[in-house]
Amino acid sequence: MQTVTAIYPGTFDPLTNGHLDLIARGSKIVDKLVVAILRNSEKGTPLFTVEERREMITEAVAPFDNVSVLTFNGLLVDFARQQGAKAVLRGIRAISDYEYEFQMAMMNRKLDPELETLFMMPAEKYTYVSSRLIKGVFQLGGDVSSLVPPLVMDRLKAKTAAE
Ligand code: PNS
Numbered sequence: 169m170q171t172v173t174a175i176y177p178g179t180f181d182p183l184t185n186g187h188l189d190l191i192a193r194g195s196k197i198v199d200k201l202v203v204a205i206l207r208n209s210e211k212g213t214p215l216f217t218v219e220e221r222r223e224m225i226t227e228a229v230a231p232f233d234n235v236s237v238l239t240f241n242g243l244l245v246d247f248a249r250q251q252g253a254k255a256v257l258r259g260i261r262a263i264s265d266y267e268y269e270f271q272m273a274m275m276n277r278k279l280d281p282e283l284e285t286l287f288m289m290p291a292e293k294y295t296y297v298s299s300r301l302i303k304g305v306f307q308l309g310g311d312v313s314s315l316v317p318p319l320v321m322d323r324l325k326a327k328t329a330a331e
Contacts, residue, residue: 173200174255174286175248177240180205180221181214182320183228184302186294190259193288195232202251203229205239215303215327228317245280255284261295 176194180187180203195201203225207218216224218239229235240247248256256276258269273285289295297315306312306324313321 171199172255173202173251173253174198174257175202175204175244175251175253176257177204177206177244177247179209179211179214179299180225181209181211181299182216182221182302182316182324183225184294184297184299184316184320185314186259186261186290186297188228188317189290189294190257190288191229191232191235193290194257194286195235197286198255198257199234201232201235201257202253203235203237204244204247205237207239207241216323220323224317224320224323227319243279245276245283248283249280253283255286257286257288259290260287261290261297 174194176191178187191201191203205218205221205225214221222237222239226237229237238251244256256273258273260266260269269285269287273287276283276285290297294315302312302316302324307328312324316324
């Protein structure tokens with residue numbers, strides 16, 4: 169029997185309920201799902217270190233038997249190959265995500281024609297949720313507690329208290 173491993177890559181700064189919703193959906197359709205945190209992100213200075221993000225995601229995915237958390241550097245296709253993965257899982261929230269996701273999927277296909285990209289949609293209630301908005305709204309005093317796991321909420325509060 170063939171085992172299908174998929175990689176769910178991202179920056180996850182921080183993990184949101186939208187990410188978690190996608191992990192739950194993805195974990196049902198593949199045998200193994202590896203959440204992969206990009207170490208050398210070009211997105212500027214992150215709020216949480218890679219290690220903090222790894223800890224938060226590991227705790228949040230503990231209920232899923234077939235989900236693990238790793239970090240990676242360099243090309244996603246190389247990491248996917250190392251993991252023996254057949255697919256990359258990505259979430260699409262709205263049409264605005266499509267262009268960026270399409271370009272990445274096509275570039276990854278060019279780099280490794282054997283690797284497929286699977287797109288899934290999160291629950292409607294999370295379609296507007298992004299890590300960037302969560303950070304921005306939280307830093308301005310907005311309530312984001314229903315949009316991130318409680319353990320992420322605690323870390324967000326601890327971060328601001330420490331500043
Ligand atoms: O959550 P994000 O920031 O939208 O995730 C982007 C990510 C990590 C999937 C993407 O930046 C990536 O795969 N980076 C690794 C470098 C790479 O493989 N680039 C070529 C693919 S276009």
